[in-house]
Amino acid sequence: MLKQKLKKEHLGLLFDKLKVTHGVLGPKVENGVVTLAEIDAHDIPSGYEDHQQPGGYRLIKGERPEIFSFSIGPDSFKRFLQPPLREVFAFRRAAGISITRPGAEQRPLAFIDMRPCDLSALKLYDRIFLRGPVRDPYYDSLRRDSLVFVLNCLYPNDNCFCPSMGTGPEATDGFDVALTELSDSFLLEAGTAKGETVLAGLPAGEVDDSDMREKGARIELCRKRIKKFIRAGELPGLIYRNVEHPRWAEIAERDLECGNCTQLCPTCFCNSTYDALGLSGISKKSYQVSGRRMRKWDSCFSKNFARVHGGNFRPSRRARYRQWMSHKLAYTMEQFGLPGCVGCGRCITWCPAGIDITKELEALKSAR
Amino acid sequence: MKRPWIGVFKFTSCDGCQLSVLNMEDELPDFVSLFQVAYFREAGDMPLRGRFDIALVEGSVSTGWQKAQIIEVRERTRHLVTIGACAAAGGLQALRNWADIEDYKRLVYPSPDMIETLPCSTPVSDHVYVDYELWGCPVNCDELSEMLGSFLLDRKPGIPAYSLCMECKRKGVPCLLVAKSEPCLGPVTRAGCGVLCPSMERPCYGCFGPKEGANIGSLLEAFRNAGFSSHECVLLLDKMNTYAFREAGTGEGRF
């Protein structure tokens, strides 16, 4: 596949080209945090460093010479491909039922710095929403037209553990184009024909062996900087063997059940669909109602998530936390053949109580 | 469909929640055509008579005569819904519950003996059975409309009992607690306001009361780690929903 280099000062040209056809999503600083938004090349917060720890995040202007000098923020592709709240259809019930689906008015999306961990999550999303018994038409249409630029990582944060999950810091497949930031330029490697088309027409530099060596060395350096790891080889057995471990109850004491982890985890996909209506949708004739059927992100931490007639299947916080972690680290593999955790560390950073999934996993190993 | 009779009642409060009914401007015409507004002092001159299919009750119970009145409202009402933090949790005025009421009277009134009031301001549910509580200081108009619509259609209102953080993350607001160590009550506060404060870059101060199963102890631990004293932590909870937050924190009214 096509490989070429792009001078750093030409990054804007890539944006210009993409913007003609796509909404270009990339990193931007908002409120002291790197978030994902439609951006221009100059919005990239180059030179910023993010310092992450369990329950903590700080962005500072640092010394790193790279443009992509920071790691991941809270947001991921899922906000865009499977939005937090969307209309499934509008309904009207009178003598019969009429259903109107919203028009697909959205521009195709280009993700400009999807990281390897998130790319793995995207692969999982594809399995869930495209390869299951029923395909999600909304996701399908957006995903089909989107362009994925994976950015191989140079600077992990202290909560990253992608090597443990086999998802990073380098992406090997599943992208349209892979970017690696070298000292003087970007190395662009097309992964699909779609990717090649995008590269065509950009001012291209030859790629030689030394570039490939530099890429290797940089990624290797990144790998060395990663501090956290889990023994993924022990999964899912470790979880299955320890469903009644006393640790679950201990975590429940700290667990806020705020749901931040599930909302930000790039693989969490739980959602709820409901009929939204206001008074204006109700007519005086009791059988006439109109409204919108909405789908929103939900979470296994919501107390009523597993509620049925006669009770709640997971009434305790302990059970809900266990459900979450088991789903991430054990069930997803069984359900979709891919790990449910990609090692991005978001759930660790953005947990206000600082609960660290890797530490909790370690604790499950200790004697009961 | 028979138009259900609705009554709007006020106890100790700021009137903001009943004003929210009038603030549903776009839906007000539907409201008055779908419901028979049979009692709503703030909006109309109607005698109190008959029975109500649904009553919206604003305000906390803080005087002796209110104790009797809320029982009367309950007896007249099929489906009693409280609106707002005062009715659900006693309101800001429940701060008196942790102080001496006689001191309070003296501080405000030249002749404190002329003032009749109870030592505590309490939620409606401490006095009568409540069918549904709509939280918020003030309630959110969309939730109000959802609740009224659900009543008409005989279904449970689609109003979440989970945390504000859920809404906050859906909205894509960067977390203030994690990124700025600001004492945000989001993790223990019920969703519903539409993430007003974090969107304004200020920490949530808990208008919508404790979410179901709020883990107050753990959040305060996080605040202490961020450098807040225990006293400051208590003051953070001691706002419009002080009574409910303290109860959620310890399972009882007092720490």
Add this chain to the structure above:
Amino acid sequence: MHDKSIPFEAAIKWIKKETRDTATYALKVKSRDIQKGYRFIPGQFNMLYVPGIGEAPVSISSAPSDQDLMHTVRVAGDVTTALSHLKAGDVIGMRGPFGRGWPFEETGGLDILIVAGGLGIAPLRSVVRHILRTKKMAGAHSRRMLFYGAKTPKDIIFRNEFPRYREVFEVLLTVDRADPEERWRGETGLVTKLFDRAALDSLRTIAFVCGPEVMMQTSVRELILRGVPEERIFLSLERNMNCGVGLCGHCFFGPKFVCRDGPVFRFSEIEGLMGIKEL
């Protein structure tokens, strides 16, 4: 193909009240095209939709060969209450059929034992009627048994159909309790009590079980005690369901999607999960 995330219209043909809180609804899919392509197997369910209220998963209680597509629903909450206010001619939304049904293909040459508790009879009625209606199937089993337990005689669903079932099945009924004036002549006690009455040939038995979770657990225990192989015990589980097609996460039972991998499970597949509390 019809998009399975969008409900289609189904008209209520008739409603039959079964018990105090349960009724059977015969539905007719309005679109010819969808109706033509609509195939299900017993044990599968549909999502029934009352716009403005919501959706509920409901098993199909008729056989594929039945003329009418039936659902037997008990009032439990919003949607089921709204359904109970409807009348023949009204239109609701429907999606389906979803899930894995009962494995008929495995029953050949075996003794088929159906164990139902309460409303759990609904998806199993589909099986019973299917056997009743397809002559070929009727000869396929060496023995057919139907054990059914209800709370009181008044709660027995499809009571008037049991005489017909008896033509092909050995039917044993039990109730938790019966008032004297009801002149109940069957058993009283739990369904599991019936296992002693039937002298199962355990190695030749294949069991389909559906009912409240506790009832299923004790039934399975009894069956295993009597030597019925775990691979031949099938259960239909109930969980909260939102999408019905494996995209929402509400129905997880451990790693299983009840909507997609079930609702009918082979006991040996879920044995490890059954005993875990709050899974």
Add this chain to the structure above:
Amino acid sequence: MKRVFSIGYLSRVEGEAGITAEILDGKAVVRARVFEAPRFFEAFLRGRHFSDVADFTARICGICPVAYQMSSVHAMESIFGVEVEEPIRQLRRLLYCGEWIESHSLHIYMLQGPDFYGCESAWSDRQYLPLARRGLSFKKLGNQIMTILGGRPIHPVSVKAGGFFKIPDKKTLSGLLPDIERAYEQTLEAVSWAASLPFNDNDWDWECLSLRGPNEYPMNYGNVSSNKGAEKPMADFLEDVREYQVAYSTALHAEIKTEGPRPYLVGPVARLNLNHDLLPPEIKAAIRQCGIRLPMTNTHMGIIARSIELAYAFHEAVRIIKTYEMPGRPSACFEPRAGQAVWITEAPRGMLIHHYEIDGEGLVKRCAIIPPTSQNLGHMEKDLNHFMQMHMGEPANVLRKECEKIIRSYDPCISCSVH
């Protein structure tokens, strides 16, 4: 001969109050019984951090929370010596316009309006509906202004000492312009509608107070001025006022104590009478066209004053949005320090007086809050007495109705008065 009658529970006013009237030997005594339950704000504010005060005092009133936030943050800034940038001042004024619009249109169209048409409520009569709808459309815009600036119209969340937590950019604000401009035209027309309403004669010698200028119609700044005397800086005004308690009311009353205790009027009529020269020419012209004579002599004509102020608030909102440039930061930086201050702003119902004493830690040591309705209660009773005196002979049900109307013309906010 003694006649006694009462109104148990006033409707179409905020909060809970009734009236008792006694006519004994040709002399009338009317009392406004306020039985709203006290909440003890001044007590529980003690010991709280100054940063809680704006959010707490907002809860005194759901109809005019912005007023409480404005009086309290200005008081704090005065204590801490904080200078606020001009764009922030303007945004605060805009926020206040939102509240005036909301509160005035609620009062004009939903609360008092029905009185002139003999309806029980704004929607009980088909004939009144167009007016109700017009009122709602104005009110909605007021709410929208407050929502953009404060997140929500009731108890907005963006206000703090020093400025705002977050401020909107010009584009967001400008989005409102077309609707506000249209509404302004309509409110201007509505002034003549208000002027055409029938009023009882009610000319007597009364005193009214409001903030005055210096060069703009008063909201957050000004001196206290009176139709009877000289102007006074707001910091000194409390020296002239006394709050006292009456047995039949949980609301304190306020009166001027210097030179013989006497009640006074605050609110739109007072404001207009003392500041009409500061109105923009277009509004002045409209006033002239409708034959409204200023200063007003009839205290019951509040609905006209409110209609004029409603138009003004829209006019002002347009001006502020058009000239707005987003400042670099939403709020000034400062350190709290010990001190005390009085601040008065013009709530929709009149002067709202806040007095705070803060300690070195930034905690409230003492505070006093005097809402406009507490100040008006005494005047209202005097006004009712005056009316009774003249109409004593009428049947009780007529008097009852008329008394209620008079009270409504004050737009009293009982919840505020008892806090």
